[in-house]
Amino acid sequence: MTTNTQTPSLKVSKLAQNIIGSEIIKLAGEVNEKIKQGEKIYNMTIGDFNPKEFPIPSELKQMIVDAYFDDQTNYPTADGMLELRNAVSNLLKERGQLDYKADEILIAGGARPVIYSIFKALVDADDTVIFAVPSWNNNHYSYLNSAKAVVIEAKPEQNFMPLAADIKPYIKEATLLALCSPQNPTGTVFSKEGLEEICDMILEENARRGPDEKPVYLMYDQIYWALTFGNVQHYNPVTLRPAMKNYTVFVDGISKSLSATGVRVGWSMGPKLIIDKMKAILTHVGAWAPKAEQMATAKYLSDLTMYDDFIVKQKASIIARLDGFYKGFQALKAEGFKVDAITPQAAIYLTIKFGLHGMKTSDGSVLKTTKDITKYILDEAKLAVVPFYAFGADDNSPWYRMSVGTCKISDVKDVISNLRAALLKLS
Numbered sequence: 001m002t003t004n005t006q007t008p009s010l011k012v013s014k015l016a017q018n019i020i021g022s023e024i025i026k027l028a029g030e031v032n033e034k035i036k037q038g039e040k041i042y043n044m045t046i047g048d049f050n051p052k053e054f055p056i057p058s059e060l061k062q063m064i065v066d067a068y069f070d071d072q073t074n075y076p077t078a079d080g081m082l083e084l085r086n087a088v089s090n091l092l093k094e095r096g097q098l099d100y101k102a103d104e105i106l107i108a109g110g111a112r113p114v115i116y117s118i119f120k121a122l123v124d125a126d127d128t129v130i131f132a133v134p135s136w137n138n139n140h141y142s143y144l145n146s147a148k149a150v151v152i153e154a155k156p157e158q159n160f161m162p163l164a165a166d167i168k169p170y171i172k173e174a175t176l177l178a179l180c181s182p183q184n185p186t187g188t189v190f191s192k193e194g195l196e197e198i199c200d201m202i203l204e205e206n207a208r209r210g211p212d213e214k215p216v217y218l219m220y221d222q223i224y225w226a227l228t229f230g231n232v233q234h235y236n237p238v239t240l241r242p243a244m245k246n247y248t249v250f251v252d253g254i255s256k257s258l259s260a261t262g263v264r265v266g267w268s269m270g271p272k273l274i275i276d277k278m279k280a281i282l283t284h285v286g287a288w289a290p291k292a293e294q295m296a297t298a299k300y301l302s303d304l305t306m307y308d309d310f311i312v313k314q315k316a317s318i319i320a321r322l323d324g325f326y327k328g329f330q331a332l333k334a335e336g337f338k339v340d341a342i343t344p345q346a347a348i349y350l351t352i353k354f355g356l357h358g359m360k361t362s363d364g365s366v367l368k369t370t371k372d373i374t375k376y377i378l379d380e381a382k383l384a385v386v387p388f389y390a391f392g393a394d395d396n397s398p399w400y401r402m403s404v405g406t407c408k409i410s411d412v413k414d415v416i417s418n419l420r421a422a423l424l425k426l427s
Helices: 014-018 023-036 058-069 082-096 111-122 138-144 164-173 192-208 242-246 272-285 291-301 304-334 370-381 411-424
Strands: 105-108 128-133 148-153 174-180 217-221 248-253 266-269 339-341 349-354 399-403
Touching (some): 023 370, 082 266, 105 111, 111 217, 111 248, 111 272, 128 164, 192 217, 192 242, 291 304, 304 339, 370 411
Antiparallel strands (some): 349 399
16 A cells, blocks of 8 residues: 655645735834844834724723623624614714714624625726725725726825815726725825715716616725814715715724724614625625624614713824824924924824935945835834735835824834934935
8 A cells, every 4th residue: 555645736726826916014024023022112003003002992892791790692784784874874974974884784794895895896806996006905895806997006195185176087897996085004094075076976987877877886995084183074965966976885993092993893874775685695604793782782882972972082192193103204304314203193103204224334245125114113122013015005105104093102202213213324
């Protein structure tokens, strides 16, 4: 009897073979390895919260515990528990100027399955999806759907928010336009006029299409909408242009507003037909939010005074960090260093710039690429941030995302001090 000792030649699907992993997770892995080696690294790569600095509301935490002790541990309903959908409907009406009934709302295990199901419900293979970069993961969801991606590189002069004029040359072939405001990774928002122009363009295009043609839909990710600062306002397409309700599917949830990234409660709202199809898709994926968390979130959101109180404190903690880093970067810029930052408007992100291409380090090495700069800042300043090329921008873009949800307020001074020391070594 002979034994075949050859290693089998394993094969996977073409989709799996060619899928690209997250650049952010890859960078985070390198950072974590440095931390394991004992280095003090200021890790501002992941769009998450340190629960010790940004805990979920204490009331919500207790409500989740209570729900488990109340044996809320079986399957939730496929579209989400009615109690939660009613609570979300009320939140949207009272705080978001949006009127969606419970049967127009779908609960899921965070924003990711919502986005996945929107793509699956609306986009066929070879359909065109338009999105601007930098932006989060639209390239990957387009790939998973075998869609044709039309990528628009947004400009710093517009705070990296796309304009209707940027989108218009491609709108006639589009099935889906993917937008996010407040924007990940930039922490910036659409102006009222900018979003109105995009909505009018969509409505005009859909009026042009025949009754048998698929409309162009808008996926509007507003997961950060509660986190705007100062006089900055969040706008949504349906409030600005009510006719957009027929063509808009929202991405929303508690992960950012309530620091609840690991609680996994997200939702979508949109036309009932589309929401029903998304529900059917997720039925086969099983990406539901746990029932106990749903029931607890429903109870928490039923008291909007409690919710408002938390949001006020949440925003104050976030903007203290964002504003501290922004002022620090402006001070470095005033000292003559080739850095900059965009005024923070929303979310947990600061857009920062390291214009260091071509500069020499103390050992004579030249920082030729953005990857070189990223490594230098990590090695010398002990600061880990995400280059915009990880969000689809040009490989040598000098712009970066700094995520402040994991840092202490005392870190601000230390990070700026480290950066100053590192920048002084360059010539």
